[in-house]
Amino acid sequence: xxxxxxxxxxxxxxxxxxxxxxxxxxxxxxxxxxxxxxxxxxxxxxxxxxxxxxxxxxxxxxxxxxxxxxxxxxxxxxxxxxxxxxxxxxxxxxxxxxxxxxxxxxxxxxxxxxxxxxxxxxxxxxxxxxxxxxxxxxxxxxxxxxxxxxxxxxxxxxxxxxxxxxxxxxxxxxxxxxxxxxxxxxxxxxxxxxxxxxxxxxxxxxxxxxxxxxxxxxxxxxxxxxxxxxxxxxxxxxxxxxxxxxxxxxxxxxxxxxxxxxxxxxxxxxxxxxxxxxxxxxxxxxxxxxxxxxxxxxxxxxxxxxxxxxxxxxxxxxxxxxxxxxxxxxxxxxxx
Ligand code: KG4
Ligand code: ZN
Numbered sequence: 001x002x003x004x005x006x007x008x009x010x011x012x013x014x015x016x017x018x019x020x021x022x023x024x025x026x027x028x029x030x031x032x033x034x035x036x037x038x039x040x041x042x043x044x045x046x047x048x049x050x051x052x053x054x055x056x057x058x059x060x061x062x063x064x065x066x067x068x069x070x071x072x073x074x075x076x077x078x079x080x081x082x083x084x085x086x087x088x089x090x091x092x093x094x095x096x097x098x099x100x101x102x103x104x105x106x107x108x109x110x111x112x113x114x115x116x117x118x119x120x121x122x123x124x125x126x127x128x129x130x131x132x133x134x135x136x137x138x139x140x141x142x143x144x145x146x147x148x149x150x151x152x153x154x155x156x157x158x159x160x161x162x163x164x165x166x167x168x169x170x171x172x173x174x175x176x177x178x179x180x181x182x183x184x185x186x187x188x189x190x191x192x193x194x195x196x197x198x199x200x201x202x203x204x205x206x207x208x209x210x211x212x213x214x215x216x217x218x219x220x221x222x223x224x225x226x227x228x229x230x231x232x233x234x235x236x237x238x239x240x241x242x243x244x245x246x247x248x249x250x251x252x253x254x255x256x257x258x259x260x261x262x263x264x265x266x267x268x269x270x271x272x273x274x275x276x277x278x279x280x281x282x283x284x285x286x287x288x289x290x291x292x293x294x295x296x297x298x299x300x301x302x303x304x305x306x307x308x309x310x311x312x313x314x315x316x317x318x319x320x321x322x323x324x325x326x327x328x329x330x331x332x333x334x335x336x
Contacts, residue, residue: 002069
């Protein structure tokens, strides 16, 4: 069975084909609009929708060509139904629905964050439910007790900014560009992570929630104190900020593993591609089994949507009939 996956929830048009017999992604294409949005310091939804519209058909054709398949060889189409930006989601959903209708095959609306989580199951070794999940992306920072497919209990979440959002905002303060995560990671590599003592937000609180807006504000005030911002100081700020994020994620993940009595931690989302954070979590949680997707499958991509589709063929994962669900909470997934 060949499942076409379509991801358009934000600023990446991701298309892929997952073959269920081979248990492989046999072809994938990704177009990132990041450079288009960079001049605005963040994603402009209207521009994102237009670009998805321009790219989606050529990318589907390229993906089929690369797999040496025809439209008729497709057996199902999975698309991101939410959460995400309404306009961009609508482009992917209407393409998926109309293609599925004309080919007389099923279309499957996928939850974007569940796709980020499930892509770990394509790896070898693969985690098995139940496990704890840490999803760290541009829109979310979630600790989840993942009990079974479609059955997720949020045990911790950010009360303000998402972790990727904090990277993007600090990058703006340092005048680095968008998206901020990879730029901060690169600059931090030459910096001293102990040069600035930024807070570990909510680390001492007993709950598993996060708060990253105060950390960003601390960077803002630290910058105000500096007369001449040299490249070296910038690198030190980037490294100290990154360490504050890494340690906060580590402290909360450790607490969550204890609270949920899980021993496996499954990580996903764009920030999970940060090698410094990956190493801090691996080294800090030595007694637990940690899973990460490959670097290129942490940020948004079509492969995770195509693969998630394989779990939901002939199953309904949401209660509503809406074409897209921009604010779909992970805890409201209907268990397969
Ligand atoms: O999962 P994703 O591609 O999209 C959302 O679902 O939000 O995550 C994008 C976020 C952006 O905020 C970006 O700055 C961040 O992930 N990110 C990183 C890195 N690569 C991407 N953050 C830290 N380090 C990175 N290497
Ligand atoms: Zn994402």
